[in-house]
Amino acid sequence: MKKIISNAYLFTVILFLYAPILVLIALSFNDSKSRAHWGGFTLRWYMSMLQDRDILSALRTTLLIALLSALLATILGTMAAIAIQNMRAFPRSVILGITNIPMLNADIVTGISMMLCFIAFRISLGFQTILIAHITFNIPYVILSVMPKLRQASQVNYEAALDLGATPLQAFFKVVLPDIMPGVLSGFLLAFTMSLDDFIVTHFTRGAGINTISTLVYSEVRRGIKPSMYSLSTVIFAVVFIVLLISNFAPGAKKARGAGA
Amino acid sequence: MKSKGTRYLALPYIVWMCGFIVIPLLLVLYYGLTDRSGTFTFDNVRKIMLAENFRPLYLAMGLSAVSTLLCFLIAFPLALILRSRKVGKGSFVAFLFILPMWMNSLLRILAWQTLLERKGVINGILSSLHLPEQHLINTPAAIVLGMVYDFLPFMILPIYNTLIKIDDNTINAAYDLGAGFRETLLRIILPLSVPGIVSGVTMVFVPTLTTFAISNMLGGGKVFLIGNVIEQEFMLNSNWNLGSGLSLILMVFIIMSMALLSRYDNGEDAIL
Numbered sequence: 001m002k003k004i005i006s007n008a009y010l011f012t013v014i015l016f017l018y019a020p021i022l023v024l025i026a027l028s029f030n031d032s033k034s035r036a037h038w039g040g041f042t043l044r045w046y047m048s049m050l051q052d053r054d055i056l057s058a059l060r061t062t063l064l065i066a067l068l069s070a071l072l073a074t075i076l077g078t079m080a081a082i083a084i085q086n087m088r089a090f091p092r093s094v095i096l097g098i099t100n101i102p103m104l105n106a107d108i109v110t111g112i113s114m115m116l117c118f119i120a121f122r123i124s125l126g127f128q129t130i131l132i133a134h135i136t137f138n139i140p141y142v143i144l145s146v147m148p149k150l151r152q153a154s155q156v157n158y159e160a161a162l163d164l165g166a167t168p169l170q171a172f173f174k175v176v177l178p179d180i181m182p183g184v185l186s187g188f189l190l191a192f193t194m195s196l197d198d199f200i201v202t203h204f205t206r207g208a209g210i211n212t213i214s215t216l217v218y219s220e221v222r223r224g225i226k227p228s229m230y231s232l233s234t235v236i237f238a239v240v241f242i243v244l245l246i247s248n249f250a251p252g253a254k255k256a257r258g259a260g261a
Numbered sequence: 262m263k264s265k266g267t268r269y270l271a272l273p274y275i276v277w278m279c280g281f282i283v284i285p286l287l288l289v290l291y292y293g294l295t296d297r298s299g300t301f302t303f304d305n306v307r308k309i310m311l312a313e314n315f316r317p318l319y320l321a322m323g324l325s326a327v328s329t330l331l332c333f334l335i336a337f338p339l340a341l342i343l344r345s346r347k348v349g350k351g352s353f354v355a356f357l358f359i360l361p362m363w364m365n366s367l368l369r370i371l372a373w374q375t376l377l378e379r380k381g382v383i384n385g386i387l388s389s390l391h392l393p394e395q396h397l398i399n400t401p402a403a404i405v406l407g408m409v410y411d412f413l414p415f416m417i418l419p420i421y422n423t424l425i426k427i428d429d430n431t432i433n434a435a436y437d438l439g440a441g442f443r444e445t446l447l448r449i450i451l452p453l454s455v456p457g458i459v460s461g462v463t464m465v466f467v468p469t470l471t472t473f474a475i476s477n478m479l480g481g482g483k484v485f486l487i488g489n490v491i492e493q494e495f496m497l498n499s500n501w502n503l504g505s506g507l508s509l510i511l512m513v514f515i516i517m518s519m520a521l522l523s524r525y526d527n528g529e530d531a532i533l
Contacts (some may be wrong), residue, residue: 005340010354013339013413017361020372020410023382027375035375077395083271098278101286104463106471106515109508112495113285116505122290139274171284199367199474201504207507217367221478225371228412233368240363248356256383 021237028230049228049235058216061127061231062196065212069134071190076135077142077191078184079196082176084143099140110137111204118205125207133205134195141194142187149183293505296460305506314490314507321486322514324401325469328408331417332465333458335409336416341450344424362414370478373407374398377479399481407475412468416461423457425451459522467515487511 032039035068046218049055084092102110114136118129153176161171177184199214206215220229296302308314339358348354359431377397383395397403427450435445448474469475473488480486487507494504 079275081272116288117285
């Protein structure tokens, strides 16, 4: 009896989480402009999605920003984490305090504060400002992923490498980096997904004429949703589902994750 | 890596954070405490007392409190069931509950808009069954629904993470010593899961308190939250001073709730 109730509960929550997404998927194949009626199966919304310049350029911008911001944030963040690790207590707590600000602060305040800053310094709003903003909110996630790995990494190995004649750079790339790689990687992935999903900060730091998927959806909604948005949602959901499925359950993935977690 | 040189590796980061975190926030402070001509004033901050600004703040706090509570009430039993079923971190069932987190949140709100609209899916189904159409969208309830839907995984994940760390022996010991399910839940499991609850609450409360996208998409401009007011001051009315002043108030609320919550939190481990 208890088992039935808990099964029913799990099922209800899953239904709540997935029913809306399934509806979107169904609508993306619906050959009728009305949302309430099933007009037969069609792929034409997918065709119009592939010909829609706005959607394609938003998709490109989103991926490019996510990739670049995650990459730069990973480099800056890893460097910072190594330095923070070796700092004395006071400067360390000051820097970690500032690091926490963008994670705890409301996105809307982060967004408008950066918008004010860009305008004050006459940096014109566009691709570059979105990129800067995304790097800024991504670095803290990288630092927080790398720091625990650095704490575990053995100090002795690095010194041994130096004693054996490696330059500090060689010692870093050959000894320290492999040690902290799981943290660096999970920081990169976290930053990448944070950037993909961001709407609010992008909304304030983008200029006119450039869109990410999130800001495109937001402006489409005001003008009335085109069915090609449903196709886009379906494609995105499918990609997310497959990527996460592979990274979680592919043979060999468990081991890598175990090291990373 | 104790060599002296490593300290300078933080330099780019420190410069970056000063330029894009500290200075921007100081600018918000500056604009919030000055008028258009640049003279010092408390007017912008004081304007939160006007009904047109106070009511959205009040409503946002109410809706976000209700959403956070609902998320907790749904997520805690769920995490408890997952724990008792020995659903491990890597299992498919756990995966199903976390997956929506990675789906673009605006697209997920779009899904609810499609369902709830006047000519949307739910009303379509109702009318094909010859039932009266319901007024679903543009209500506070629709917004709460959207908030819960959008942020539920963010409550499930941290609570689940702390619950699976509780040692079975601790719980069995409570039962052995004669505690019933209720007592074990209230006196053992709940206190031990506080760090997870705290980070779950933070991850739901702050974004729902400050959202303007959910209220805009599911409220149709009829339900106005403090986030909408601030967004409009910046993007529509170009009144940066008032917008910044109201943002300062918002930050005070966030800092206060964080301070309140951090008294119950003893670790940073639950977030990641």
